[in-house]
Amino acid sequence: MKKILFFDVKDNETEQLKNFCDKNFECQLLAEPLNDKTQLTDEIKQAEILSCFTFSRVDAKILKQFPKLKLIALRSVGFNHIDIDYCKEHNIQVVNSFGYGNVTVAEFAFGLMLDVMRKISRSYMNLKNEHLNRDIYTGLELKNKNIGIIGTGAIGREVVRIAKGVGMEVLSYDIYPQNTLVEKYGVKYVELDELLKNSDVISLHAPLTKDNLHMIDAEKIKLMKPQAILVNTARGELIDTKALYEALSENRIFGAGLDVLESENIFTQPETTLDFDYLTDDVIRQTLINDRLLKLHNVVVTPHIAYNTQEAQDRILNITMNNITSFLNGEIRNGVIT
Numbered sequence: 149m150k151k152i153l154f155f156d157v158k159d160n161e162t163e164q165l166k167n168f169c170d171k172n173f174e175c176q177l178l179a180e181p182l183n184d185k186t187q188l189t190d191e192i193k194q195a196e197i198l199s200c201f202t203f204s205r206v207d208a209k210i211l212k213q214f215p216k217l218k219l220i221a222l223r224s225v226g227f228n229h230i231d232i233d234y235c236k237e238h239n240i241q242v243v244n245s246f247g248y249g250n251v252t253v254a255e256f257a258f259g260l261m262l263d264v265m266r267k268i269s270r271s272y273m274n275l276k277n278e279h280l281n282r283d284i285y286t287g288l289e290l291k292n293k294n295i296g297i298i299g300t301g302a303i304g305r306e307v308v309r310i311a312k313g314v315g316m317e318v319l320s321y322d323i324y325p326q327n328t329l330v331e332k333y334g335v336k337y338v339e340l341d342e343l344l345k346n347s348d349v350i351s352l353h354a355p356l357t358k359d360n361l362h363m364i365d366a367e368k369i370k371l372m373k374p375q376a377i378l379v380n381t382a383r384g385e386l387i388d389t390k391a392l393y394e395a396l397s398e399n400r401i402f403g404a405g406l407d408v409l410e411s412e413n414i415f416t417q418p419e420t421t422l423d424f425d426y427l428t429d430d431v432i433r434q435t436l437i438n439d440r441l442l443k444l445h446n447v448v449v450t451p452h453i454a455y456n457t458q459e460a461q462d463r464i465l466n467i468t469m470n471n472i473t474s475f476l477n478g479e480i481r482n483g484v485i486t
Contacts, residue, residue, distance in 0.1 A: 150174065150476065151194055151216075155182040156201035156223070161465060168469045182206055188213055197475075199223060199468055202452075203413075208234040221471050223464045224455075225249065226383065227484050228356045236485055243471040246482045247302055248463040249455040254306035256454035257351050257381045258314075260405025261290065263448045264377050265349075270445055288348075288375065288402070291315040296347030298363075299354035299382070300326055300335070307351055308333050319343045344371040349379065356383035366391035369401065376401045381454040384408040389434065393441050403446035407454040410434045 150173050154165055157177045169175035176195075180186060181203040193213050199221040200206065208231045211217065220230060222244040235242050263269050266287040274280065295311045297304050297320045304320070311318050312333050320329070321340045329335040340363070344350065350372070354360060364378070365388040372378070378401065380387055389410045395401050411434040442449055467482070474481040 150196050152176075152197040152199065152472065153182075153192060153195040154178065154199045155180065155186075156203050160461070164465050168465075182210065184209060186210075197221060197472060199472070202226060202229055205229050207231045211235070211238070211240070219243070219472070219475050221468050221475075222484075223468050226355060228383065232485060241475065241480055242484050243475070243480065243482045244484050245464045245467040245471075248467055249460045250302045250306045252457045252460040253303045253353075253381050253454045254310055256407065257307055257353075257379050257405075258310055260379050260381070260407065260448055260450070261349055261351070261377060264379075264403040264405045264446070265290065269448050288377075290349070293317070293348035294319055294346055296320070296343040296350040297335075298322075298340070298343070298350065298352050300329055301353065301355075303381075304353040305329065307353060308335055316349075319347055340368070341371055344368055344376075345373075348373065348375060349377045351379040352382045352386050354382055354386060356385050361385055362388040364388065364392070366394070369395045372401050374399075374401065377403050377405065379405045381407045384410040384412050389441065390437050393437055393444070396441070396444050396446055399446070403448075405448045406441075407450045408452055409438050409441075409449065411438065412452060 152169065152173050152175045154175065154177045157165065157179055162177060165175065165177055176192070182198065182200050183205040184207070194216055195214055196216050197219045198214070198217060200223065202224045206220070206229060211231060211234050217240055220235065220240060220242045222230070222242065225244050225246055225248070227242060227244055230242055232242060267285045271285050291314060293316050295316045295318055297307050297311070297318060300308065300320050300322045304322070305326075308318055308320070308329055318333060318335045320335050320337050321343045322337065325337040330337070352364070354363070363386050369391055378387070378392065384406070392404060396404060411431045441447055471481050
């Protein structure tokens with residue numbers, strides 16, 4: 149009987165995962181993430197299949213402790229928290245939950261856009277504190293604005309669809325342009341600098357790779373319009389947060405809506421504040437910048453929840469269980485190793 153370990157398991161996932169495992173697999177469901185602080189017993193180390201979410205940090209040091217491991221089934225699309233090179237070298241397949249959150253994340257991106265453009269959260273908090281001054285809440289409309297979409301994969305395509313529905317013109321930057329979007333929605337593919345110069349709203353939907361770390365840095369931010377809004381529901385490391393903080397604090401751009409941050413674990417996983425191996429100088433420095441960012445009036449920050457709807461959670465589990473079943477039947481679905 150195959151032994152499967154599920155990490156990062158939430159209470160509302162337990163029943164569905166237990167039903168999947170019942171009579172077919174030897175499963176263990178663990179609420180904690182898999183990282184170098186996880187207590188790995190000899191029994192746990194015998195797992196042939198691991199499944200985890202993005203809270204886990206699975207490096208070579210951890211993977212070496214699983215001699216029988218054949219598959220990592222991610223309950224996420226992103227896989228930068230997994231040591232892919234090690235998996236390649238040791239014939240460990242890695243599959244993701246591709247497609248689970250296309251609509252979910254795209255809708256949330258527009259929620260952030262509207263919040264920043266119309267200053268919704270700011271006015272709400274001020275009203276709660278009995279500070280009401282309508283003059284400071286003058287906002288911007290989406291209609292007839294240019295939206296620059298960086299990355300037109302599955303989520304980016306949904307952003308295109310919604311943007312055209314509210315009357316926006318779409319510019320896009322992607323190393324793999326899609327002719328169907330050009331033909332159906334009139335998307336104009338341009339170079340990154342041109343997109344930044346001509347967009348009123350910029351929305352990031354690219355995976356994090358070794359090549360695009362800080363793709364939005366100080367020089368790129370200088371290209372943006374003074375009324376531009378930057379939205380990030382992808383990965384925090386795509387933006388140089390220090391450069392963004394400086395631009396926002398000096399009102400060089402209108403605002404930002406961020407569901408992800410660099411070194412965001414300090415905010416999303418409070419237990420990491422006690423992990424002194426994790427708290428490097430860079431992480432501490434980044435956390436201080438994030439804290440300052442949270443205090444700005446022209447920023448809305450949420451704790452990495454763009455993926456989090458009931459519908460999306462159901463899709464994650466269904467895709468993950470299908471990925472595992474397919475693997476055991478000799479088929480790789482949603483593989484991320486090329």
